[in-house]
Amino acid sequence: MSLVEDVRDRFTGRLTPATxxxxxxxxxxxxxARSPLNRPQWKADRVSLTYFIKSTREAYLGxxxxxxxxxxxxxxxxxxxxxxxxxxxxxxxxxxxxxxxxRFIDRATEVGFSQDACSYHRCxxxxxxxxxxxxxxxxxxxxxxxxxxxxSFSYVSDLYGAPxxxxxxxxxxxxxxxxxxAAELEEAARVLSGFSGxxxxxxxxGLAEAIELSNxxxxxxxxxxxxxxxDDCTLDGKDAMGGISVLSGSMGSRAGKDYYRLLxxxxxxxxxAGEDAIRLMWMHLKPWYSQGxxxxxxxxxxxxxxxxxxxxCWEPMDPRDPFTSLAAKVGGHFLVGPVERRASYLASxxxxxxxEGAIHFNHWGCRQSCGGAQLVKQALQEKGIPTLxxxxxxxxxxxxQEGQISTRLEAFLESLR
Amino acid sequence: xxxxxxxAWFCTYTPLEIxxxxxxxxxxxxxxxxxxxxxxxxxxxxxxxxxRACLAAAIAGGGPHHAVFVNSCDGMRRLYDAWSDRFRDDxxxxxxxxxxxxxxxxxxxxxEYKRLMRELSHSWGREITTxxxxxxxxxxxxxxxxxxxxxxxxxxxARLRLAMEAHTxxxxxxxxxxxxxxxxxxxxxxxxxxxxxxxxxxxxxDRAGASVxxxxxxxGDRAFASPTLPRGDDVxxxxxxxxxxxLDRHPCARxxxxxxxxxxLVERVRxxxxxxxxxxxxxxxxxxxxDFPRVQKRLxxxxxxLLRLESDYSDGHVGQLLTRVEAFLEML
Numbered sequence: 001m002s003l004v005e006d007v008r009d010r011f012t013g014r015l016t017p018a019t020x021x022x023x024x025x026x027x028x029x030x031x032x033a034r035s036p037l038n039r040p041q042w043k044a045d046r047v048s049l050t051y052f053i054k055s056t057r058e059a060y061l062g063x064x065x066x067x068x069x070x071x072x073x074x075x076x077x078x079x080x081x082x083x084x085x086x087x088x089x090x091x092x093x094x095x096x097x098x099x100x101x102x103r104f105i106d107r108a109t110e111v112g113f114s115q116d117a118c119s120y121h122r123c124x125x126x127x128x129x130x131x132x133x134x135x136x137x138x139x140x141x142x143x144x145x146x147x148x149x150x151x152s153f154s155y156v157s158d159l160y161g162a163p164x165x166x167x168x169x170x171x172x173x174x175x176x177x178x179x180x181x182a183a184e185l186e187e188a189a190r191v192l193s194g195f196s197g198x199x200x201x202x203x204x205x206g207l208a209e210a211i212e213l214s215n216x217x218x219x220x221x222x223x224x225x226x227x228x229x230x231d232d233c234t235l236d237g238k239d240a241m242g243g244i245s246v247l248s249g250s251m252g253s254r255a256g257k258d259y260y261r262l263l264x265x266x267x268x269x270x271x272x273a274g275e276d277a278i279r280l281m282w283m284h285l286k287p288w289y290s291q292g293x294x295x296x297x298x299x300x301x302x303x304x305x306x307x308x309x310x311x312x313c314w315e316p317m318d319p320r321d322p323f324t325s326l327a328a329k330v331g332g333h334f335l336v337g338p339v340e341r342r343a344s345y346l347a348s349x350x351x352x353x354x355x356e357g358a359i360h361f362n363h364w365g366c367r368q369s370c371g372g373a374q375l376v377k378q379a380l381q382e383k384g385i386p387t388l389x390x391x392x393x394x395x396x397x398x399x400x401q402e403g404q405i406s407t408r409l410e411a412f413l414e415s416l417r
Numbered sequence: 418x419x420x421x422x423x424x425a426w427f428c429t430y431t432p433l434e435i436x437x438x439x440x441x442x443x444x445x446x447x448x449x450x451x452x453x454x455x456x457x458x459x460x461x462x463x464x465x466x467x468x469r470a471c472l473a474a475a476i477a478g479g480g481p482h483h484a485v486f487v488n489s490c491d492g493m494r495r496l497y498d499a500w501s502d503r504f505r506d507d508x509x510x511x512x513x514x515x516x517x518x519x520x521x522x523x524x525x526x527x528x529e530y531k532r533l534m535r536e537l538s539h540s541w542g543r544e545i546t547t548x549x550x551x552x553x554x555x556x557x558x559x560x561x562x563x564x565x566x567x568x569x570x571x572x573x574x575a576r577l578r579l580a581m582e583a584h585t586x587x588x589x590x591x592x593x594x595x596x597x598x599x600x601x602x603x604x605x606x607x608x609x610x611x612x613x614x615x616x617x618x619x620x621x622x623d624r625a626g627a628s629v630x631x632x633x634x635x636x637g638d639r640a641f642a643s644p645t646l647p648r649g650d651d652v653x654x655x656x657x658x659x660x661x662x663x664l665d666r667h668p669c670a671r672x673x674x675x676x677x678x679x680x681x682l683v684e685r686v687r688x689x690x691x692x693x694x695x696x697x698x699x700x701x702x703x704x705x706x707x708d709f710p711r712v713q714k715r716l717x718x719x720x721x722x723l724l725r726l727e728s729d730y731s732d733g734h735v736g737q738l739l740t741r742v743e744a745f746l747e748m749l
Contacts, residue, residue, distance in 0.1 A: 112710035146703075
């Protein structure tokens, strides 16, 4: 039995806002995480689990300034300022994996949010409306990869009476674009340092430390990526995809570095997994509540050797020049700007990883990923990579037609044999 | 070097003054609401139907294929993606647009305008002068004032059609006489949302007996609500002023500062003596999907009745809405 299943069995139906804001609840979660019941797939998973439980507990118990962030907010900025980063999109994935998303999605609908909006955000909004989220001191959103975060954060800002900052990332290739974004990041850092009581020199020291750690983490991540390019690497995307929370939420922390260091070591130790698997890439994210698709992949001898969202896409940063460096990291992300950047980035991954096929999971309501899927498919097919687009929903299990999706996936895998 | 001068535009944050000053003919694209499905092989069906209608019409050969887009929302960005892939030999350009007000955003936007000018000059070989930009800006302001004069006493679908004419016709053209003034015998209401098809949902409001006195849509009155006339002694000064004006205009739900937008909405309800608000938006427009609960809350606080409707742009279902609209109007 997995940890989330155990938490679900113990708490579902009895969860109240007071429960998740209580020390007893978090003590129980921590003890479950440590118990023999929790058998993570990789040693590194225990590190990330411990880190996220601790960080989330601190957020819920209000033990520091809580900063809600969307996917592209660099956690180095928040961690370096000794604030608690909270990524509600990731929280929605956890809620979905615990089978609790429908309740909160329905709550968001009752409040007036349309069923045509992204279910990550509806789930998060439902949780917030019912008091199940940690109270933010600041909502910090980057205007990419999608419009949903700045818009839903605006609602939450009003709900909690907390300020919202939106970082406007200029389009790629603009003169002074990096300098403008660096100025915005500095402004955000000054707000955060106000929460922490940091003066200018402490702010710069905090950021430098976080960026140093982030760079060391990135070096391990690069090593892992090289290992995954080999035929015999044992790390499969169904496990690696959970690493999105590590990549977005723990860069700049010691735990982030330890996670990738341990993962790297274990990958080297585990060695060969057989060389005859069909090498695939997964684009966008997975349905968090079901493993069905991955069972099908395994049955057909396919392995996800690379995933769109858990791959590094930035250069090591200069700790002495934090804002310019962080601006380059954020502004250089392939999800910023027109889809051609995303498409050409994914096509380059296809070459590097010697892919035999790719799967794009079209999450309902995601204008960013669904909207660009056809052009991504076209770019991959120009490289000779067969690409399957699967329509579904990452968070709302009621919108997931397992039989239909599996049939399409099976036909695709047959064609790759 | 391109020879044809017509350039399609889509979002009301497009700096038309610059296109005019370049000697181009900007034409607002409204797409073909009746053939959305033909865009399905390029854009997912859960993308803004206006966006899909524009692409569908362009693929079928309608409207100019040179196009200037604004990076205002995911839908517009996706339309730019598909358009630039499909029409590779045409001038297809994306202008950035910050969400926030303030000096940094003004600077970014002014630089965007300058970059657009350079690209236009490169593609058409025409330089923009201070005098040319001022003249074009005055002509646009005249058009705005013309529209505001012409729409007096015009309601509903007729008013929306007039606004769309004012968008599409070159600034020097005389606006046509508005067709029948729509429903102006019923309860005065204010229509707010993103962009609607005058032949669809808005006509059904007329049929139900509403007097839609102000159309807070991006293809309606909102686009003419704020002046964008720049001031300055040289091109750089004018562009800085133009950027400030565009960021300061009556905002759409995509922009930051929602409270300012709600204040403007409530002020307009009061000034038009509207007895209720109809919130109608196109499906899959995130800016308006996420905005509704806060609008609802604010209008409740103000004691202003509200009805929410949804449009798929083709609006084949509008007959079904009549009963709801009639019931709402009776309640007013």
